[in-house]
Amino acid sequence: MRPLLPGDGRPRRVRAHGRGGRSHPPRRPQAGGNPGVSFPEGFPQTGRRVLAQAHDNHPVGQGPRDHLQGRPNRPIRPPGENILTFKILRFDAQTDEQPHFQAYRHEPKPYETVLEALKDIRDQQDPSLSFRYSCREAVCGSCSVVINGRIALACRTQVEDLGSDEVVIEPLPNLEIQKDLIVDLNPFWEAYRLVEPFLQAPGPVPEKGHRVAERDMEKVFQYVTCILCACCYSACPVATRDGRYVGPAALAKLTRFALDPRDDRPFSALERVDGPDGVWGCDTVFRCNDVCPKDVRPADGIAVLRRKIIAGKTKRLFRRKP
Ligand code: SF4
Ligand code: SF4
Ligand code: FES
CATH class of the missing domain: 1.10.1060.10 (Alpha-helical ferredoxin)
Incomplete structure (x- = not known):
């Protein structure tokens, strides 16, 4: 059968080593109750802690979200005590024969995403670091990378959820690397x-649009x-x-x-x-x-x-x- 796509099907240039996806991360807890059904007894208690309790023994001065509690697997540490190593695959088709890892030390802010960490590293340490992004909210689909062996959107992955002192970021497999985390x-x-x-659809669009049953x-x-x-x-x-x-x-x-x-x-x-x-x-x-x-x-x-x-x-x- 004639191939659907041009080419001989073999990898053509440099790719990140082909790591497939692993299993889904555990889903976050869902909100309880039935969608669209009101609470007959009124809204349940939110169970928020009073302010003094919320701030007890809590580090301050980490930005507008410093009142939020750290994740159980990675409690928020005081500033300067949460510096992580970001190992990022680098490749420049103009100068490099092979991709190589470059390590950066970076302290993520609480709830910082991998994309925000990449932007901080680029802005504060290495302006040559290249990666794609646009919407920063899981809509445009441009920030996909491999993070600690898992294929994921960088803007939807929080650094502290990784629960690791080392964050390894690689470009998507199965596609040639153009520059660093950018693939063709x-x-x-x-x-x-x-x-x-x-x-x-056949014919011109009806004046009131096509009508389609919801089911x-x-x-x-x-x-x-x-x-x-x-x-x-x-x-x-x-x-x-x-x-x-x-x-x-x-x-x-x-x-x-x-x-x-x-x-x-x-x-x-x-x-x-x-x-x-x-x-x-x-x-x-x-x-x-x-x-x-x-x-x-x-x-x-x-x-x-x-x-x-x-x-x-x-x-x-x-x-x-x-
Ligand atoms: S499309 Fe690829 S990843 Fe999806 S089920 Fe088929 S072989 Fe597996
Ligand atoms: S390209 Fe579409 S189907 Fe494939 S992983 Fe992204 S959102 Fe899902
Ligand atoms: S930046 Fe748009 S999906 Fe991540």
């Missing part, structure tokens, strides 16, 4: 373009939340060994439109991913599901596409019968 996302975007990631859109919402961070692509072992594999994010996006009742793309659009470079290449090891910061669960989408392709082919087979 072209293979990811090529795959994304291949699935034509836009609504293909139909519920099937789609899971895939709409993708922020194109490429965490799943970088964690995918199939993408590691075969650069022609379309990858989980693109397939999840195709699922998003294949399930949308407004979309009228022909069956040939699904057939484009009906092969070892598409849905049948997936090993179903669910690393994409594990690392996705938005719980898109791309492997669910791959299963949906497989079922749709089988159903479409079966239908075509019976239609051909005399």
